[in-house]
Amino acid sequence: xxxxxQLARMTHQAAIALGVRFRLLSETVDSSAxxxxxxxxxxxxxxxxxxxxxxAGCDVITFDHEQVPTAHLRALEQDGxxxxxxxxxxEHAQDKLLMRRRLSADGAPVPRWAEVSTVExxxxxxxxxxxxxxxxxxxxxxxxxxxxVVPTVAEATAWMDGAVALGVPVLAEExxxxxRELAAMVARSPSGQAVAYPVVETLQVDGICRxxxxxxxxxxxxxxxxxxxxxxxxxxxLGVVGLLAVELFDTPEGVLVNELAMRPHNSGHWSIDGxxxxxxxxxxxxVLDWPLGTPSPTAPYSVMVNVLGGDLPEMHSAFRHxxxxxxxxxxxxxxxxxxxxxxxxxxxxxxxxxxxxxxxxRHAAAFLRGDIDE
Amino acid sequence: xxxxxQLARMTHQAAIALGVRFRLLSETVDSSAxxxxxxxxxxxxxxxxxxxxxxAGCDVITFDHEQVPTAHLRALEQDGxxxxxxxxxxEHAQDKLLMRRRLSADGAPVPRWAEVSTVExxxxxxxxxxxxxxxxxxxxxxxxxxxxVVPTVAEATAWMDGAVALGVPVLAEExxxxxRELAAMVARSPSGQAVAYPVVETLQVDGICRxxxxxxxxxxxxxxxxxxxxxxxxxxxLGVVGLLAVELFDTPEGVLVNELAMRPHNSGHWSIDGxxxxxxxxxxxxVLDWPLGTPSPTAPYSVMVNVLGGDLPEMHSAFRHxxxxxxxxxxxxxxxxxxxxxxxxxxxxxxxxxxxxxxxxRHAAAFLRGDIDE
Numbered sequence: 001x002x003x004x005x006q007l008a009r010m011t012h013q014a015a016i017a018l019g020v021r022f023r024l025l026s027e028t029v030d031s032s033a034x035x036x037x038x039x040x041x042x043x044x045x046x047x048x049x050x051x052x053x054x055x056a057g058c059d060v061i062t063f064d065h066e067q068v069p070t071a072h073l074r075a076l077e078q079d080g081x082x083x084x085x086x087x088x089x090x091e092h093a094q095d096k097l098l099m100r101r102r103l104s105a106d107g108a109p110v111p112r113w114a115e116v117s118t119v120e121x122x123x124x125x126x127x128x129x130x131x132x133x134x135x136x137x138x139x140x141x142x143x144x145x146x147x148x149v150v151p152t153v154a155e156a157t158a159w160m161d162g163a164v165a166l167g168v169p170v171l172a173e174e175x176x177x178x179x180r181e182l183a184a185m186v187a188r189s190p191s192g193q194a195v196a197y198p199v200v201e202t203l204q205v206d207g208i209c210r211x212x213x214x215x216x217x218x219x220x221x222x223x224x225x226x227x228x229x230x231x232x233x234x235x236x237x238l239g240v241v242g243l244l245a246v247e248l249f250d251t252p253e254g255v256l257v258n259e260l261a262m263r264p265h266n267s268g269h270w271s272i273d274g275x276x277x278x279x280x281x282x283x284x285x286x287v288l289d290w291p292l293g294t295p296s297p298t299a300p301y302s303v304m305v306n307v308l309g310g311d312l313p314e315m316h317s318a319f320r321h322x323x324x325x326x327x328x329x330x331x332x333x334x335x336x337x338x339x340x341x342x343x344x345x346x347x348x349x350x351x352x353x354x355x356x357x358x359x360x361x362r363h364a365a366a367f368l369r370g371d372i373d374e
Numbered sequence: 375x376x377x378x379x380q381l382a383r384m385t386h387q388a389a390i391a392l393g394v395r396f397r398l399l400s401e402t403v404d405s406s407a408x409x410x411x412x413x414x415x416x417x418x419x420x421x422x423x424x425x426x427x428x429x430a431g432c433d434v435i436t437f438d439h440e441q442v443p444t445a446h447l448r449a450l451e452q453d454g455x456x457x458x459x460x461x462x463x464x465e466h467a468q469d470k471l472l473m474r475r476r477l478s479a480d481g482a483p484v485p486r487w488a489e490v491s492t493v494e495x496x497x498x499x500x501x502x503x504x505x506x507x508x509x510x511x512x513x514x515x516x517x518x519x520x521x522x523v524v525p526t527v528a529e530a531t532a533w534m535d536g537a538v539a540l541g542v543p544v545l546a547e548e549x550x551x552x553x554r555e556l557a558a559m560v561a562r563s564p565s566g567q568a569v570a571y572p573v574v575e576t577l578q579v580d581g582i583c584r585x586x587x588x589x590x591x592x593x594x595x596x597x598x599x600x601x602x603x604x605x606x607x608x609x610x611x612l613g614v615v616g617l618l619a620v621e622l623f624d625t626p627e628g629v630l631v632n633e634l635a636m637r638p639h640n641s642g643h644w645s646i647d648g649x650x651x652x653x654x655x656x657x658x659x660x661v662l663d664w665p666l667g668t669p670s671p672t673a674p675y676s677v678m679v680n681v682l683g684g685d686l687p688e689m690h691s692a693f694r695h696x697x698x699x700x701x702x703x704x705x706x707x708x709x710x711x712x713x714x715x716x717x718x719x720x721x722x723x724x725x726x727x728x729x730x731x732x733x734x735x736r737h738a739a740a741f742l743r744g745d746i747d748e
Contacts, residue, residue, distance in 0.1 A: 013387045016410045017646075019689070019707025019719070036390045038410050195701075272391075276702050276724075291698035298672055298724070315393070324665035327569075328650050333393025345393070350650075350672070 002045050002054070003064030004031025006334040006343070007264045007280075010272065011064075012037050014280035020288070025054040032334045033064070048072045055081040062242060062287045063263055066093045067140075084190070084241040084287040085262045092238055093262045097138040097171050103257055106237050108230060111249070111256050112174040117164065122156045122172065129174035135159050138169040147207055149175060176256055178249035182216055183267035184231035185245045187282045190289045194235060195282070196228040197275065197295040202247070202267050208341070209266040211362070212304040214274060214297060217354050219250075227255050234260065243268070243283045266306065266343075271295070273330040273348040274302030299350035303357040307345040309338040310369030315345065322347075322364045329364055344369075376419050376428070377438030378405025380708040380717065381638045381654075384646065385438075386411045388654035394662070399428040406708045407438070422446045429455040436616060436661045437637055440467045441514075458564070458615040458661040459636045466612055467636040471512040471545050477631055480611050482604060485623070485630050487547040491538065496530045496546065503548035509533055512543040521581055523549060550630055552623035556590055557641035558605035559619045561656045564663045568609060569656070570602040571649065571669040576621070576641050582715070583640040585736070586678040588648060588671060591728050593624075601629050608634065617642070617657045640680065640717070645669070647704040647722040648676030673724035677731035681719035683712040684743030689719065696721075696738045703738055718743075 001008045004026030012033060015022035025041050026034040034040045043050035051072055055061050060082045073087035092099040100113050114125045116135070126133060135156060137146035146163075150156035160170045181204055185197040198215035215224070231246040234257070238244075245265035247258040268279035277285075277293025285292055312318060315333065322329065330348040338344055347364045349357045366372045375382045378400030386407060389396035399415050400408040408414045417424035425446055429435050434456045447461035466473040474487050488499045490509070499507065509530060511520035520537075524530035534544045555578055559571040572589035589598070605620040608631070612618075619639035621632040642653035651659075651667025659666050686692060689707065696703065704722040712718055721738045723731045740746045 009390060012410075013390050016383060016387050017704070017706045019709055021409075034412070035395075036386075036412050038408070038412050038414070040412070276704075285697070290694055291701060293697070294702040296702075320664055323659070323667070327665060328668040328670075330391070330650075332391045335393055 001062050001064055004033040005064045006032045008033035008064040009036055011280045014284055020284055032336050035335045060084055060287050089238045089240045090262055093260045095138050096136050097169050109256050111176050114172050116170050116172045119157050122153050125172040133175050134173045136171050137163045176249045178251050180250045182248040182250050183245055184227040185268045186231045186235050187243050187286045187292055188235040188240050189286045190241050193292050194232055195292045195295045198297055199224045199227045200267055210306055212267050212270055214270045214302045242287045269346050270302040270304040270348050274299055274350045300352040301354050302350045303361045304346055304348045305361040305365040306343050307365045307368045309340050309342040309344050312370035315368050318368050322367050326360050375436050375438055378407040379438045380406045382407035382438040385654045388658055394658055406710050409709045434458055434661050463612045463614045464636050467634045469512050470510050471543050483630050485548045485550050487545055490544050490546045493531050496527050499546040507549050508547045510545050511537045550623045552625050554624045556622040556624050557619055558601040559642045560605045560609050561617050561660045561666055562609040562614050563660045564615050567666050568606055569666045569669045572671055573598045573601045574641055584680055586641050586644055588644045588676045616660045643720050644676040644678040644722050648673055648724045674726040675728050676724045677735045678720055678722045679735040679739040680717050681739045681742045683714050683716040683718050686744035689742050692742050696741050700734050
């Protein structure tokens with residue numbers, strides 16, 4: 001796995017059970033994953049020579065994030081390495097413009113959008129969908145970076161010009177009046193087997209995932225199937241191998257695709273403690289072309305709340321209080337320094353009363369980040 | 375953790391989630407645990423100098439097995455290291471004679487037993503409990519080694535003399551007419567907090583655990599509480615810190631204590647996939663004096679079947695078939711070479727129909743070891 005973040009850390013846990021020999025290419029010696037993985041190479045994941053040397057020791061290469069340059073992935077694939085997901089699929093998670101073009105061409109449900117590069121483009125799009133609308137950098141953004149809501153053509157122009165000056169294309173999207181955000185996660189293997197996890201509700205604050213409820217409360221079967229079908233359809237059409245997380249807007253008229261991720265995803269962390277097969281085990285099984293596991297939940301509801309870095313210098317002192325208050329809590333710590341707003345862990349609780357689960361998980365996360373002390 | 379077996383391997387998985395920095399002292403560079411742990415020292419776990427050097431880098435020392443000499447543990451404790459469980463408790467899991475003396479003195483339910491060192495002892499014990507009965511080496515045995523059923527005084531004498539010649543004391547125990555075997559697992563922290571897992575039924579063949587059903591089917595509440603109380607009582611009286619697994623004989627008159635283990639135990643593997651808090655996480659929480667987690671099951675029943683080495687040189691080819699047949703299976707692979715009779719992995723399934731779960735888990739285990747090919 002390329003990239004030493006918490007997704008690689010948690011994938012290693014799954015690899016241990018499966019007996020999969022897990023090798024990591026980490027940016028640093030003390031990354032979240034490098035702290036716990038036995039077989040670590042440290043190197044620049046943007047450097048093709050480094051990637052080639054790493055790939056030479058692996059049966060299959062997969063990724064903790066989508067930041068490895070597409071051209072390098074194509075080179076590795078041409079060298080004959082098993083790159084999963086392959087660049088032909090992964091580039092749609094790397095480049096929002098490519099993604100929007102492809103999904104529109106395939107008839108997937110998407111918000112109205114346009115590529116924009118001139119003031120005239122911005123004005124025309126505003127006339128078409130109304131103000132404010134959303135601008136997105138085609139590449140390089142995650143956790144809300146590279147996305148802005150613009151209320152006027154002047155602000156839109158300033159932001160667009162900044163991105164274009166960095167050589168990054170910009171697309172405009174309507175600001176969808178969604179009732180809530182959903183995520184549909186599917187896994188697909190090279191041989192085409194696919195499974196769909198229950199559709200979850202996600203709460204994003206400032207573009208960062210804060211909470212996930214699995215399955216999404218009150219979601220009708222028809223809407224759930226609509227979301228799962230959209231995700232399975234995208235996975236099949238793009239030839240995704242591994243996990244595909246489709247972030248969706250839920251609207252009165254139906255779901256609209258917001259973003260794609262082709263890797264274990266924050267919206268699937270609940271599955272470690274709340275599904276028969278966790279997303280991390282599933283990703284390994286998919287990229288290894290092993291039969292996929294049951295994605296069914298093991299409890300009526302699972303609630304996952306992210307722990308973001310806050311005022312506490314470290315989590316340890318709060319940790320015991322949180323465990324003592326709630327012995328049914330699943331705490332996942334990523335081994336990362338506490339920085340404000342940074343994802344440093346998550347908590348999951350499972351049960352049948354969503355409101356009670358939310359209270360428990362929110363309390364634990366708030367306590368761990370130091371927002372409350374009782 | 376001292377010892378590089380599969381228990382350390384699975385404890386590392388739990389340590390990753392908790393953010394606990396896990397350091398391993400492994401007998402070899404490629405032990406089951408050393409393959410997956412990032413921070414490994416390789417050395418002789420029976421050597422006090424090695425143990426001291428290892429302990430110096432740890433906040434707490436705990437164990438994958440009970441083979442570390444008691445004298446070394448006492449020396450480490452006298453050095454001021456936090457040895458958990460401490461030697462005063464652990465010696466009762468290391469020495470069956472000490473265990474029997476102590477449990478008898480404490481009034482715990484035990485089979486009739488006697489220390490034996492002469493032919494007269496053997497004869498007298500046979501007259502007291504009848505033939506055949508059981509002889510056990512006080513130290514050094516596990517997975518059925520060091521235990522024999524003797525039908526005559528001649529065979530008893532030969533076996534006893536062999537053990538005594540090796541300097542190992544021998545004890546005789548009645549051959550209990552049990553209806554089944556049970557295991558009661560509890561965890562206890564230094565501050566005295568304790569939790570009890572559901573009592574499980576175990577199936578032993580040739581002294582090796584083959585199957586576990588959690589909770590034990592048809593066990594009445596009174597008998598379950600009797601078993602849990604016995605285990606909690608032993609843990610408290612002996613001052614156990616960490617896990618205590620009490621292997622029990624179920625008889626019409628009540629339960630009798632067979633063996634003790636003070637570490638994660640084969641009878642608790644089901645808890646990884648079938649309990650809110652796995653035994654491995656629980657052991658870490660206990661030895662770190664953190665609040666303990668909920669031991670409740672997450673499904674009506676969990677069935678665990680061990681995969682023993684058989685005729686196949688490796689598990690891999692069978693692995694895909696097993697996963698394809700049963701996508702709800704949890705397979706745990708220990709990374710050990712296949713040797714006949716060796717524990718190389720286990721499978722767990724959860725659900726509500728015990729017979730169906732047993733069929734699924736037994737089939738998978740038999741397929742993985744090569745006993746069947748369809």
